[in-house]
Amino acid sequence: MTDLHETAKALVAEGKGILAADESDSTIKKRFDSIGLESTEDNRRAYRELLFSTEGAEEFISGVILFDETIRQSASDGTPFPKLLESKGIIPGIKVDKGAKPLPLAEGETITEGLDGLRERLAEYRGLGARFAKWRATYSIGRDQPSEYCVWTNAHALARYAGLCQEAGLVPIVEPEVLQDGTHTIEQSATATGRVLQAVYTELHDQRIDLYGTLLKPNMVLSGYDASDRAGADEVAEATLDVFLRHVPAAVPGIVFLSGGQSDEDATAHLNAMNARGPHPWELSFSYGRALQAPALKAWQGKPENVEAGRSAFYHRAKMNSAARTGMYAPEMEREAAAVS
Ligand code: 13P
Numbered sequence: 419m420t421d422l423h424e425t426a427k428a429l430v431a432e433g434k435g436i437l438a439a440d441e442s443d444s445t446i447k448k449r450f451d452s453i454g455l456e457s458t459e460d461n462r463r464a465y466r467e468l469l470f471s472t473e474g475a476e477e478f479i480s481g482v483i484l485f486d487e488t489i490r491q492s493a494s495d496g497t498p499f500p501k502l503l504e505s506k507g508i509i510p511g512i513k514v515d516k517g518a519k520p521l522p523l524a525e526g527e528t529i530t531e532g533l534d535g536l537r538e539r540l541a542e543y544r545g546l547g548a549r550f551a552k553w554r555a556t557y558s559i560g561r562d563q564p565s566e567y568c569v570w571t572n573a574h575a576l577a578r579y580a581g582l583c584q585e586a587g588l589v590p591i592v593e594p595e596v597l598q599d600g601t602h603t604i605e606q607s608a609t610a611t612g613r614v615l616q617a618v619y620t621e622l623h624d625q626r627i628d629l630y631g632t633l634l635k636p637n638m639v640l641s642g643y644d645a646s647d648r649a650g651a652d653e654v655a656e657a658t659l660d661v662f663l664r665h666v667p668a669a670v671p672g673i674v675f676l677s678g679g680q681s682d683e684d685a686t687a688h689l690n691a692m693n694a695r696g697p698h699p700w701e702l703s704f705s706y707g708r709a710l711q712a713p714a715l716k717a718w719q720g721k722p723e724n725v726e727a728g729r730s731a732f733y734h735r736a737k738m739n740s741a742a743r744t745g746m747y748a749p750e751m752e753r754e755a756a757a758v759s
Contacts (some may be wrong), residue, residue: 422631423671425549425589429509430672433740434480435704436591438676439466439711440513440552443484449711455661455720461642463491467717469711470502472729478740481509483552483591483705489543500547511550511591512543514579518556527568530555533578538610540586550589552635553579558595559602559610559642569617577621585632591636591674591705594618598678600642608661615665629669635676635705636662638688643679651684655691659698668699675702677709682735683752685709686742694745704739711735 429436441449446465447457455461466488469475482503489512492498500510516532530553540551555572556565576592583590594614599609615636624627639658641648649657662673677685685706692702704710711734718728741747 420631421587421626422584422628423588426631426633426671429481429589430674430701430703431480433743434478435706435739435743436511436674437469437479437482437710437736438480438483438552438705438707438739439488440483440485440511441623441707442513442517443487446485449715450720453715453719456705459487461720462487465715465720466491466499467493468728469714469732470499470508472732472736475733475736476506476508479508481511481550483511483513484548485513489548490512491623498547504547505634509549510547511535511544511552512548512551513554514539514543514551514583515553518554519566521571523569524565524567526558526560527563527565528556529568529571530575533568533575533582536579536582537586539677540588543551543588544588548588550633551579552593552637554590554593554595557596557610557614559598559600559606562683564596564610564614569614570621573614573617573621576618576628577625580622580627580632581625584628585681588665589631589633591633591635592618593676595635595676596637598637598640598643601645602642603645604639604641604653604657605668607637607641608657611637611639611663612661615661619665619667625740629667630671632670634666634670634673634700634704636673637678638675638680640678640680651687651691654688655695657690658688659695666700672701672703674705676707677704680709682709682712683738683749684708686735686747687749689739690742690745690747693743696745701743703743706739709735710739
């Protein structure tokens, strides 16, 4: 087995998933605004240190996706973050796209940029300790959206990125996110997600990507967040599994879902409902940002005296999602934990 295959499998090891802590400057500012904290370089560093130094989180967390600034930062004792993570057996990764920008001549749609100079950036990140990477494309559901133009240009870019990663010895996490905002039905979400995945796997195949050395990071198939009659966990699990069984080859070792705008407990319950229906051809795991971090951020509030409270909130969410990896999560586990603390 090659290193790429080993890394991909290690990222979806039993009971484990990925922490997405790769918020760009503008996104982390939004998160800090929610707790009234200024987004300075040291506040961002302190927050990431809180997460990465949570004792025992390595039982549930296989890898962490870092942002360009974060991969160059260190813990307060001077240990560079990638070294700190490695010392706990957690694999460091890096977001390498440069964001979703307006797609020319396609009102309201986006194309993800960042291919120029990517080969050189990947070599540098590899030197800084990264073993995997992430690139996110976004698609909206609407009248005539996503367009074929948007679906295929983003698929092409995702495959270009994936090829450069594999050449550099990094596992590409391929992230096509069909945004679940709006009032669409779960059927519309299934159709859009299926079209996007079909294009992504066509391009990955045509551009010679070794699927065993990749992971897929998709949205779940949901009713729109503003839809009136939203599907429950069982329907979400059935619809999501149906789309992925049709469109994702079994050579892909794992599907690591993003949380999107789901509440932290919904994201856990949905993953659990899918794993309870297993076994599946691929590992079904998580690569959550908001759904792993929201309670920790709220508990911390940017105050040094709340660091321990922030860590225990993060530890708890990681543990709940680890249980959801095997279909063993139950909402009562949330209340039991609350009673203990
Ligand atoms: P969310 O889980 O908050 O959607 O973030 C995951 C991610 O990495 C989005 O690119």
